[in-house]
Structures are given as structure tokens and as C-alpha cells.
Amino acid sequence: MSSSKTFLVRGLFLIIFLSLLILPISSNPFLSNDPQQENIDAVRTGTIGSSVGLNELQFDFREKMADYLQRFKTESGLILFLSLGLAAFVYGILHGAGPGHRKTIIFSIFIGRDAKIWEPLAAGFLAAGVHAGVSLFLILLFNLIIKSAVLITSTSMASLYLEGITYILLAVFTLLLFSKRILFGHRHKELATNKGIYSMIIVSSLIPCPGATMLLLFSISLDMLLPGIYGLFCMSLGMGLVISLAGYLAYAGREGLFFKLKKNELLLARISSILEALTYLFIIGFSIYMAWPFIGSMIDRVFQ
Amino acid sequence: MHLSANKSISILFILFLILSMSILDAHPHMMFYPRMNFIINDDYCTGVEMDWEFDSMFSRSIIDGFDKNKNNLFETDEIKNIYDRAFLNLRNYHYFLVLQTENDKFHPNDISEFSASQNNGKLFYHFLVSFEGLKLYQDFSLSIFDPTFFSAVSYKDEPVTFSSINTTKQPTYEFKTDRGEPYYYDPQGAVEDTTVHKSWKPGLKTAYPEVLYVKF
Numbered sequence: 001m002s003s004s005k006t007f008l009v010r011g012l013f014l015i016i017f018l019s020l021l022i023l024p025i026s027s028n029p030f031l032s033n034d035p036q037q038e039n040i041d042a043v044r045t046g047t048i049g050s051s052v053g054l055n056e057l058q059f060d061f062r063e064k065m066a067d068y069l070q071r072f073k074t075e076s077g078l079i080l081f082l083s084l085g086l087a088a089f090v091y092g093i094l095h096g097a098g099p100g101h102r103k104t105i106i107f108s109i110f111i112g113r114d115a116k117i118w119e120p121l122a123a124g125f126l127a128a129g130v131h132a133g134v135s136l137f138l139i140l141l142f143n144l145i146i147k148s149a150v151l152i153t154s155t156s157m158a159s160l161y162l163e164g165i166t167y168i169l170l171a172v173f174t175l176l177l178f179s180k181r182i183l184f185g186h187r188h189k190e191l192a193t194n195k196g197i198y199s200m201i202i203v204s205s206l207i208p209c210p211g212a213t214m215l216l217l218f219s220i221s222l223d224m225l226l227p228g229i230y231g232l233f234c235m236s237l238g239m240g241l242v243i244s245l246a247g248y249l250a251y252a253g254r255e256g257l258f259f260k261l262k263k264n265e266l267l268l269a270r271i272s273s274i275l276e277a278l279t280y281l282f283i284i285g286f287s288i289y290m291a292w293p294f295i296g297s298m299i300d301r302v303f304q
Numbered sequence: 305m306h307l308s309a310n311k312s313i314s315i316l317f318i319l320f321l322i323l324s325m326s327i328l329d330a331h332p333h334m335m336f337y338p339r340m341n342f343i344i345n346d347d348y349c350t351g352v353e354m355d356w357e358f359d360s361m362f363s364r365s366i367i368d369g370f371d372k373n374k375n376n377l378f379e380t381d382e383i384k385n386i387y388d389r390a391f392l393n394l395r396n397y398h399y400f401l402v403l404q405t406e407n408d409k410f411h412p413n414d415i416s417e418f419s420a421s422q423n424n425g426k427l428f429y430h431f432l433v434s435f436e437g438l439k440l441y442q443d444f445s446l447s448i449f450d451p452t453f454f455s456a457v458s459y460k461d462e463p464v465t466f467s468s469i470n471t472t473k474q475p476t477y478e479f480k481t482d483r484g485e486p487y488y489y490d491p492q493g494a495v496e497d498t499t500v501h502k503s504w505k506p507g508l509k510t511a512y513p514e515v516l517y518v519k520f
Contacts, residue, residue, distance in 0.1 A: 028333070029452050032393035055456040059335045059359055066360035070425075152365040153389055210333040210454075214361040221368035 028210070031156045061091040062211075065231055069219055072227045081230075088215075088231040092238020095211045096128065103246035104286060105170070105204045108279050109197050110250035120247025121240075126198060127205040128240035132232050134162070135208035139216045155213050163207045164294030170204045171287035178280040200283075211235070332456035334362040337463070338448050342518065344468045344475065349440040349518070356429040363427035366390055371422070378420050386420045391429060397451060401433065404445045404515075443520055449513035457514070464516065473520060481514050 068084040106123050135155075142154045212232050219228020254275070288295075341353040358366070370386050371378060378386065394400065398411035414434040421428045448457050464477045 028454055029397050029450060030390050030393060030455070032389055055332055055335065056458055058332070059456070059458075063360055066364075152362075152369050214333060214365065217365040217368070218361045221364045 028152075028156045031153045058091065058094040061087050061094060062214075065091055065215065066218060069222060069224055069227055069231065072224050073222060084227060084231055085234040088234035089238040091211070092128075092235035092240075093242055094238075095209075095235070096239030096242035103243055105283060106201065106243055107246040107250045108282050108286075109200065110247045111254055111275060111279060113197065113276065113279070114254075115247075115251055117251070120251050121244045123197065123201055123247050124242070124244025125237075125240035127201050127243050128236045130202050130205035131207065131209045131239070132212045132236040134206055135212035135216060136229065136232060138208050139213060139220065143220055152213075152217055155208065155217070156210075159208050159210065159213070160294075164291050164298070166204060166206045167287045167291035168295070169206075170200070171284050171291070173200065173203055174280055174283045174287070178277070178284065204287075209239070332450075333454055335359045335456045335458055336362075337458050337460050339461070339463045339465075340446075340516070341465045341467055342475070344466055344471055344473055346469075347441050347471050347473055348435075349444070349475075350436055351432055351434040352446070354429070354431050354433060358427040358429075360425060363422070363425060366420075366427050367422050367425070370420075376422060378422065383418070383420050387418050391418060391420075399433070400448050400450050400457075402447045402449065403435075404447075405438075405440065406442055406444075441520065443518065445515045445517045447513045447515045459514070464518075476519050478517050478519075479514050480517060481512055486512055 064087040065084065068080060068087060071080055072084070106120070106127060109123065110120055138155055138158055142158075212235060215231055215235065216225075216228050219225055219231065222228075336359070337357045339355040339357070341355070342349055343351050343353065366386065370382050370390070372382060373379075395413070395415075398413060399415055401412050403410060403412045412433050412435065414436070415431055416434065417430070417432040419430045421430070450457065459479060466475055468474065
């Protein structure tokens with residue numbers, strides 16, 4: 001394949017991948033804290049039709065998890081333990097593979113920077129861990145401290161706000177990094193260092209995963225919190241694996257492109273610089289786009 | 305580490321195939337299984353009794369939160385609470401319903417007689433969607449689709465029945481995912497916006513839900 005065709009194929013991959021992954025989670029449409037008041041708008045919702053077969057497969061595994069958790073009340077043993085872990089792991093893969101879970105952000109980061117081969121893996125597991133950890137934190141907070149009567153509505157409303165706020169934070173954080181580079185004229189270090197990218201991943205993942213939330217609520221209602229946390233851990237491993245794939249897709253594309261250009265160092269430096277700037281701009285634009293309904297809704301509420 | 309162009313293309317293909325499998329999925333976090341009993345009165349379909357069964361985890365969350373006295377029954381005040389806090393918000397999504405007749409396509413918003421129950425850890429919602437005044441005596445279709453993709457809909461165990469009163473009409477039904485009949489919706493639409501979009505316009509999203517076709 002000629003280099004121009006190779007470049008075209010890669011470009012097409014990037015465009016298709018990015019356009020198809022602009023699909024975040026949304027707040028539960030069934031729930032409302034106050035029926036008299038209109039809910040704050042969630043961040044943007046999905047744009048493609050669902051595949052009934054894959055949905056059913058995902059929920060088959062979730063029902064299996066529910067079944068194993070229920071059996072923990074009366075049974076124990078290694079097989080049950082492993083079965084729960086496996087069901088949660090597969091559910092995590094299927095669940096994390098759907099839109100959202102910050103795959104777009106991870107993808108953008110690894111298109112925009114040099115990385116070691118293990119870094120997309122670390123980033124994927126970090127995103128999944130934070131995503132699941134926030135769910136655990138919120139559930140425990142509402143359950144143990146606030147003693148919220150209806151955990152699911154409280155958590156759903158908290159998710160709605162956290163989701164909007166994290167996108168705004170991400171946009172502001174990225175804008176600051178970008179401004180440093182543009183305004184102060186020096187090549188910023190943050191994105192190129194682990195501290196920068198991992199901060200960005202943590203900020204962007206600070207929203208509870210609704211799938212994890214459901215699992216924890218279920219285990220709390222059965223008084224099986226520890227098996228629930230174990231299930232959450234296995235589910236996060238599955239999700240982390242899939243999120244890492246998004247990072248590796250970007251990593252492979254960048255490495256391949258740069259290998260082609262390595263003889264021309266000046267061009268390589270320019271492209272690297274442009275990719276980095278585009279990464280910033282993409283993350284800023286993407287975050288604002290996603291949070292826009294939430295921002296508009298908050299402004300409406302303030303001025304009403 | 306550097307990969308050859310061919311190797312990177314191969315990796316991209318493999319990864320893209322894996323990821324594209326997931327892209328077909330729309331990321332639902334809960335699932336419900338509707339059953340529908342259509343009421344045929346004097347040759348007209350006057351409404352449908354909905355019976356939605358929810359997946360174990362959502363069920364447990366609602367039961368745990370709303371069954372205050374933990375007696376495995378929902379009393380009137382508990383049902384009122386569920387209606388207010390875990391059902392009524394669906395009005396903002398037109399209860400996920402789109403009805404299509406030969407000449408028209410709209411959201412049937414006349415919902416009444418809401419009730420909730422639980423059985424073996426599963427949550428059920430029951431409510432009536434009235435078609436009174438629509439003179440629904442010809443073939444029509446009904447789709448149940450969550451435009452936020454938070455919930456997925458699946459059908460099981462003979463999901464459609466007909467109750468005929470004062471008539472010998474026995475309609476038939478089938479489910480189809482008709483690629484020629486997409487559902488257009490505005491993800492930014494206002495709460496009071498009940499527009500049913502019959503063709504695509506900028507800003508609208510497209511989905512292809514499973515549609516129930518009722519034939520007289």
C-alpha cells in the first residue's frame with residue numbers, strides 16, 4: 001500500500017472512530033427527585049440505534065451476576081466466587097465497550113503524545129478504576145453517611161451533576177494547559193508527562209458508572225456489599241481492558257505514522273506539535289459540546 | 305517501539321473490528337420487558353394496557369428504596385412515591401412511545417391507572433395508554449424506544465395479547481425492525497415538545513427501534 005493510501009486509511013479510521021464514539025452515558029430517564037420540577041438536562045445522549053442481540057447478551061451477564069450475588073447469601077465456595085468474577089468481567093467488557101467511559105478522551109490523549117507501550121493499558125485501567133471508584137464512594141456516602149432513603153434517585157441525580165461538572169472541569173483544565181503553551185510561548189510539559197495525562201484521565205473519569213452503581217445498589221440491598229465490591233473490581237478489569245484498546249488504537253496509529261516520517265525530523269516535529277495542539281482543541285471542543293445541554297439548563301435555572 | 309506500516313494497518317483493522325462490534329451497542333444501563341394487552345372495543349382499538357417488567361438490578365434498587373415497610377408489597381403511598389420519583393419523569397420522553405397509523409405518527413401521551421408491583425424480586429409497572437378518540441380501526445404500529453439509550457427494551461413470553469369486547473375482530477401482530485421506517489428525535493427537544501419528526505432534519509438523531517405492527 002502506498003504511503004498516501006496508508007495515510008488516508010489511518011485518517012478514515014480516526015474520523016470514523018471519533019464520530020462513532022461521541023456517545024456518552026446519560027442520567028436515568030425514569031428518575032426524578034422532584035416531580036414538580038423539571039430535571040437539569042444531562043450531558044448529550046446517544047446517537048445510534050441499539051443492537052438488540054448485544055444488549056440482551058450484556059443483560060444476560062448482568063442477570064447472571066445478580067443470580068450469583070443472591071446465591072452468596074446461602075452458598076459459598078471457589079466455583080461461585082470465580083463464576084461471579086467471570087460474569088462481572090465479561091459484563092465489564094460488554095458494558096465498557098459501549099459508548100462513553102472516556103474512550104474518546106483516552107484515544108485523543110494517545111494520538112497527541114508519545115507513550116510507552118504499557119501506558120494505554122495503565123490509562124485504561126486508571127479510567128475504569130476511577131469511574132468505578134466514584135460509584136463506590138457515592139453509594140457508600142449516600143448509604144452510610146446521609147442514609148438516603150432512595151439510593152437510586154440520589155445517586156442518579158448526583159451522577160447527572162457530576163457528569164456535567166467533570167466535562168466543564170476537563171474543558172477548563174485542558175484550556176489552561178493549551179493557554180500556557182500558546183500564550184507563554186514555551187512547550188508545555190504537562191501533556192508530555194505522566195502527571196499531566198493522568199490528571200486529565202482522572203478528571204475526566206470522575207463520574208459514577210451507572211452499571212457499577214446498579215451492581216452496588218443491588219449488593220447493598222442484599223446485604224452483600226463485599227461480594228458486590230469484588231464484582232465491581234472484576235467488572236472494572238473488563239472495562240479497563242476495553243478502554244485501553246481505544247488508547248492502543250491511537251498508539252498504533254501514531255507509532256505507524258511517525259515511523260513513516262522518522263527520516264524527516266523537521267516534519268516529524270511539526271506534525272507532533274500539530275497533533276498535540278489538535279488534541280487540546282479536540283478535548284476542549286468535545287467537552288463543551290457534551291456538557292452544553294447541562295450548561296444551558298443550569299443557566300436557565302439560575303435566571304428563572 | 306516502531307511498527308511497520310503493514311503491521312500498524314493490520315493492528316488498526318483488528319482493533320477497529322473489535323471496537324466496531326461494541327459501537328453497535330448503545331450502552332444501556334437497564335432493561336425492561338414490556339407486555340401489552342390491546343383493548344379492542346366495537347372494532348376500534350381503544351387503548352393498551354402496559355405491563356413493564358424490569359431487570360433484577362433496577363428492580364431491586366426501586367424495591368429497596370420504595371418498599372418502606374419491606375413487606376414485599378407496594379401500598380398506595382409507596383406506589384404514589386414510585387409514580388412521582390421513578391415514573392413521571394418519563395413524560396419528558398413521551399413514555400418512550402410512538403404510534404403510527406396510515407396517515408399519522410405521534411406520541412400517545414394519555415397515560416392513566418399507573419400501578420407498581422413486585423414479584424420474586426422483579427419490579428413491574430402497569431399503566432393504561434388510552435387511544436380513545438383516535439378511531440383506531442385500521443392497521444397501526446407502536447414502538448417503545450428510549451431515545452437516551454439508558455434503557456434497552458426487549459420482548460419475551462408472548463408480549464402481545466388482545467382483549468376483544470363487543471367485536472369478533474381478532475387482530476394479529478408481528479415485531480419488525482424496519483430499516484425503512486426510522487425514528488427521528490431531537491436530543492435537545494424541550495419537555496413540552498411533542499413533535500413527531502417524519503423526516504430527518506439537521507439536529508435530529510436517527511434510530512431503528514423494534515416496532516410492533518398490529519394488523520386488523
